[in-house]
Structure formats: structure tokens, C-alpha cells
Amino acid sequence: MNVGIVSYGVYIPRYRIKVEEIAKVWGANANSIIDGLMVYEKSVPDMDEDTITIAVEAARNAINRAGINPEKIGAIYTGSESHPYAVKPSSTIVAEAVGATPDLTLADFEFACKAGTAAIQTCMGMVDSDMIELGMAIGSDVSQGAPGDALEYTAAAGGVAYILGKNNQVANIESTYSFTTDTPDFWRREGMPYPEHGGRFTGEPGYFKHVTSAAQGLMERMGTKPSDYDYAVFHQPNGKFPTRAAKMLGFTNEQIKPGLVVPRLGNTYSGSCMMGLAATLDIAKAEDRIFMTSFGSGAGSDAFSFVVTDKIEEIRNGAPSVEKYLENPIYINYATYARHKGKIKL
Amino acid sequence: MSVPRFWRRLKNLYNLIGTHCKKCGGFFYPPRNMCPKCRRNGVIVPFKFKGAGEVVTFTIVHSAAKDYAKLTPYILAIIKLDEGPRLTSQVICSHEDIHIGMKVKSAFRKLGEESDRGMIYYGTKFIPVES
Numbered sequence: 106m107n108v109g110i111v112s113y114g115v116y117i118p119r120y121r122i123k124v125e126e127i128a129k130v131w132g133a134n135a136n137s138i139i140d141g142l143m144v145y146e147k148s149v150p151d152m153d154e155d156t157i158t159i160a161v162e163a164a165r166n167a168i169n170r171a172g173i174n175p176e177k178i179g180a181i182y183t184g185s186e187s188h189p190y191a192v193k194p195s196s197t198i199v200a201e202a203v204g205a206t207p208d209l210t211l212a213d214f215e216f217a218c219k220a221g222t223a224a225i226q227t228c229m230g231m232v233d234s235d236m237i238e239l240g241m242a243i244g245s246d247v248s249q250g251a252p253g254d255a256l257e258y259t260a261a262a263g264g265v266a267y268i269l270g271k272n273n274q275v276a277n278i279e280s281t282y283s284f285t286t287d288t289p290d291f292w293r294r295e296g297m298p299y300p301e302h303g304g305r306f307t308g309e310p311g312y313f314k315h316v317t318s319a320a321q322g323l324m325e326r327m328g329t330k331p332s333d334y335d336y337a338v339f340h341q342p343n344g345k346f347p348t349r350a351a352k353m354l355g356f357t358n359e360q361i362k363p364g365l366v367v368p369r370l371g372n373t374y375s376g377s378c379m380m381g382l383a384a385t386l387d388i389a390k391a392e393d394r395i396f397m398t399s400f401g402s403g404a405g406s407d408a409f410s411f412v413v414t415d416k417i418e419e420i421r422n423g424a425p426s427v428e429k430y431l432e433n434p435i436y437i438n439y440a441t442y443a444r445h446k447g448k449i450k451l
Numbered sequence: 452m453s454v455p456r457f458w459r460r461l462k463n464l465y466n467l468i469g470t471h472c473k474k475c476g477g478f479f480y481p482p483r484n485m486c487p488k489c490r491r492n493g494v495i496v497p498f499k500f501k502g503a504g505e506v507v508t509f510t511i512v513h514s515a516a517k518d519y520a521k522l523t524p525y526i527l528a529i530i531k532l533d534e535g536p537r538l539t540s541q542v543i544c545s546h547e548d549i550h551i552g553m554k555v556k557s558a559f560r561k562l563g564e565e566s567d568r569g570m571i572y573y574g575t576k577f578i579p580v581e582s
Contacts, residue, residue: 151543152522153561157573161559189571198573202465202559435545 108229109274110267110411111239112173112420114166115383116159117263117370117430120149122442124258130439131253138258143344147261147371149437149445150247156185157195159264160245161202163376167241167266168203170423171273175204178268179237181211182227184220184244184375186293186300188213199243209237217291218340219401220244221265221375226281226407228269239270244375251299252448259343261371263430265379275417276386276395279410280327284319291402302402308346311404316340316350319406320398327410331355334410335393338381340400341367347381356396363388369431382411384427391415452563457572464574467557469536471498480536502557502575504532506542509549518563530555530577541576554580 123146128135139145150159160183168175183196196211214220214227221244228240245264250256269278290311293300303311316339324330331337337356339347344367351361364381373380378399385395395411443449460481462468469480473494477486480500486493509528512519519525526542526549542549543558555577562572 151560153541153543153576155561155571157571158559158561161573165559198465201461202573204466 106229106233106278106280107271108232108269109271109277109414110386111270111273111275112167112171112268113383113386114163114168114170114266114424115264115380115427115430116162116166117373117427118148118150118154118159119435120151120437120445121146121434122149122437122439126439126442127258141345142258143348143368144259144371145368146434146436147259148263148373148434149442150262152445154247154262155189156183156187156245156247156264157189157198159247159262160185160195160199160243160266163245163264163266164199164203164241164243166424167268171268171275171420172423173239173268176208178203178205178239178241179209180228180231180240181205181209182214182224182240182242184214184216184222184224184242185246186215186217186220186374187247187249188215191295195245205241216405217401217403218342218372218374218377219399219405219407221379222399222407222409223401225267225269225409226283229278229281232269232271239268242267242269244373244377244379246374246376248372248374249293249299254299256300256302259367259372261373263370263373263376263380265376265383267379273416274414275420276389276411276413279412280323281407281409282319282323282326283405283407284315284322285405286315288315288402288404290404307402311402312340312342312346312400313350313353315404315406316398316400317353319408320350320354320396323408323410329410331360331396333394334360334396336363336385336389337361337396338364338378338385339398340378340406341365341381342372342377342400344368350398366427366431380427386413386417387421387426387428389413389417391417452572454570457570464562464572465559467500467502467532467575469498469500470495478532478534478536480532480538498534500532500534500536502532503580504530504555504577506549506551506553506555507531507537508551509542511546518565528577543576543578548579556580
């Protein structure tokens with residue numbers, strides 16, 4: 106398959122709240138939570154930021170990074186579980202804001218935390234079949250966690266956009282494989298403000314079964330093994346799950362280190378492993394091989410194998426890196442966080 | 452803001468698209484259909500501003516209209532774009548940092564919304580260049 110990443114862009118809001126600050130409000134043991142989750146702080150959107158504003162900023166960074174003509178983008182798919190409208194696509198607003206309208210097709214995707222990688226696969230098919238020249242796949246979320254729930258310590262905000270095409274690839278997609286079952290590990294009913302989850306059930310039958318099955322399935326089909334890869338990225342609901350999944354599969358801590366952004370960022374849901382891939386591309390060199398596996402509750406995983414090209418050096422500094430967005434945060438207290446997240450109803 | 456009114460201005464609000472008079476070199480935001488200097492001899496064309504500018508003056512709004520009450524206290528400033536036009540916009544930064552002459556750049560943000568059931572209005576605000 107001759108399809109690859111032509112450009113990418115990320116956006117992370119500037120605000121952070123530390124795990125200690127959330128734990129203090131609920132009388133929880135912060136050290137125990139930090140040790141258990143391997144997450145120290147999470148990003149928080151500003152009061153005028155949402156999934157769409159974050160998606161637009163990431164998309165603009167992707168376009169600017171490689172000097173893409175937005176009129177050549179034939180499809181935009183925005184994956185999120187926090188689309189601001191139940192009916193009215195986020196993608197139309199993104200497309201208009203990046204100057205890609207009107208000659209393109211659009212849709213919003215939803216598959217818990219893997220809607221963004223499902224969008225990548227859709228763009229791959231459309232580019233490979235010559236339906237479009239360039240496709241944009243976005244994962245963006247201002248994820249929700251109920252006050253006091255375990256999710257509140259990790260549910261963060263951020264977005265990532267990838268532009269897929271045949272020419273000027275910075276990372277070729279060698280292959281992809283998905284593993285999907287009907288597994289009710291996490292859900293949010295229509296009209297409900299916060300998701301529900303199956304507690305420990307989200308682990309083995311949810312995350313680990315799907316991530317390892319998709320990863321092993323792709324490697325079996327390609328005839329590769331973990332040592333063939335320079336880097337690996339797994340969906341990051343916390344720091345512990347991807348670290349353990351990597352170990353189960355035979356990847357080392359060194360391979361996942363550049364892409365493990367969750368301890369300083371939290372879980373950006375649809376942007377989660379796509380953010381890890383962006384952080385890895387930020388430091389990758391030509392010929393590096395990168396393995397990525399997403400996970401979306403419900404449940405499914407998409408695994409990908411990438412090979413970086415020498416074009417990466419030409420576009421590397423065209424837009425802010427993940428590290429640039431992670432540095433110099435503004436820390437807020439729980440009251441300000443509650444206000445930013447709309448948890449206080451006026 | 453009514454839905455049709457927002458829709459008509461959508462491209463201007465999202466991407467800072469104003470107009471430019473090719474005869475006298477004037478730049479206009481919000482867009483003008485006629486050059487105030489050249490009048491009927493002017494040649495008006497659409498123009499996308501880069502989004503860079505500086506704060507000319509500002510105030511901090513503590514008592515706002517109902518639709519903006521959630522955001523108070525917020526910074527409202529007159530921004531002079533590098534190309535020349537001045538416009539009024541919120542600047543997203545700490546109240547300690549805002550100052551006259553501050554270099555700013557455009558950012559895509561929510562401008563407002565019509566309750567939980569209504570439209571969400573998106574568009575351009577400004578943030579410090581160093582953000």
C-alpha cells in the first residue's frame with residue numbers, strides 16, 4: 106500500500122491540574138493514585154475551547170507544518186467522543202476553518218478512544234483507491250470524567266491531525282490490522298454528561314485483549330517482531346496500561362518512552378495514541394520503524410506499522426512539537442478546573 | 452447573534468478574511484465592499500489577514516452581558532493587525548501579562564453560544580505570540 110503520513114499537527118491546551126489537587130478535593134491518597142495510574146497531571150481546556158477549536162488548531166498546524174494546500178484535501182474525518190453537537194458535524198467547521206471547503210467529503214467518527222485511528226484507516230483506503238489526493242484524520246477530545254470518579258484524574262484535552270497521501274510521505278504506512286468485538290467496558294448514554302465504565306473489567310477483557318490481539322495480529326501478518334521496531338506507541342488511558350501491554354508483547358520501555366506522553370498530559374481519548382505517535386515522529390529519523398496500536402472501548406484496536414522517510418527532517422520544525430505544547434503549563438486549582446469544564450452550573 | 456447573521460460572517464470570523472483595495476493599498480476588517488478613500492474608483496478584493504498584530508489598548512470586563520457572563524473577568528482589546536486594520540477582540544492571557552504593545556496572534560476559539568440548546572459561535576480571538 107503506497108499511503109503514508111504527509112504531515113501532522115497537534116494542539117494541547119495550556120492549563121494543567123495536578124493529580125494531588127483533584128485527590129485533595131475527594132479525600133483520596135494522591136500518591137497511591139499516581140503510583141497506580143502513572144499520571145501526574147492532565148491538560149484542561151480553556152472556557153472557550155472544545156473539541157472543535159482543538160481540532161482546528163491541530164489541523165492548522167498539520168497544514169502549516171508541510172505547507173499543504175488545503176484545497177487538495179478531499180476528506181476530513183474528525184474522531185471524538187465529545188463532539189459539541191449531537192447533530193451537526195464538527196468536521197464541517199474544521200474544514201471551513203482550514204480553507205478546505207467545498208470540494209471534499211466529511212463526517213464525524215465515534216469509537217471511544219480510537220475514532221481517530223479509524224479515521225486514518227478510512228483516509229488510507231480513499232487515498233490508495235485514488236478517490237482523493239489527500240485526506241485528513243483528526244482525533245480530538247475534551248474528555249469527561251464525573252466528579253470523584255477514577256476517570257477524573259486522567260480525562261484530559263488535546264487533539265492531533267494527520268494528513269494522509271501518496272506523495273511526499275514523511276512516514277509510510279506499511280500495513281494496518283484491526284481487532285474488534287462487542288465488549289461493554291465503557292459507555293456514555295445519549296444526553297448524559299459523563300461516561301460509565303466497568304471498573305477493573307475495562308482492563309483484561311477490554312484494553313489488554315484488544316491491544317495485544319491487534320498488535321500480534323499485525324505482526325503475524327507482516328512477519329515482524331517487536332525487535333524489528335525502533336519505537337512503539339499504545340493507547341494511553343494511563344501510564345500503566347501501555348507500559349504493561351508493551352511488556353506483554355515483548356516491546357521494551359526504551360521503545361515506548363518517546364511516545365509515552367500520558368504522565369504529563371493525561372488521556373486525550375481520541376487523540377491519545379495519535380499524540381504518542383506525533384511525539385515519536387517529533388524525534389524520529391529516516392528509516393526508523395514505528396509500531397502503533399490504538400484502543401477504543403466498546404471495543405476495538407487498530408494496529409499500524411510505519412517507516413519514517415527522510416522527508417521528516419524537511420517538515421519537522423514547521424509546526425510546534427508535542428514537547429513544545431507540554432512545556433510551560435499554567436497550573437490551576439480544582440475550583441478553576443470545575444469552572445473550565447462546566448462542572449459548575451449557573 | 453442570529454444564525455443567518457453568523458453564517459454570513461462565518462468566513463470572516465473563522466479566518467480573518469477582510470478586503471483589500473488594490474488601487475490605494477488599504478486593508479479593511481471587517482470587510483468593506485467599497486473603499487472609503489477611492490470610492491467608486493477603488494478595486495476591492497478579498498484578503499486573508501495573517502493574524503499577527505499588537506494590542507493598542509484594552510480593558511478587563513467584570514460585568515458582562517448575559518451570554519458572556521461565564522467568561523468574566525475577561526480581556527477585551529483593540530488589536531492592530533500587522534496589515535493595518537484595527538479590530539476589537541478578546542485576548543486570552545493572564546491579567547498580569549496583558550499590556551499595550553503586546554504582540555499577539557490569532558487563535559480559533561468559541562465566541563459564544565445560545566444557551567445549551569442553541570448554536571455555538573466559533574471564530575477568532577487573540578493570544579500572546581509567546582504562547
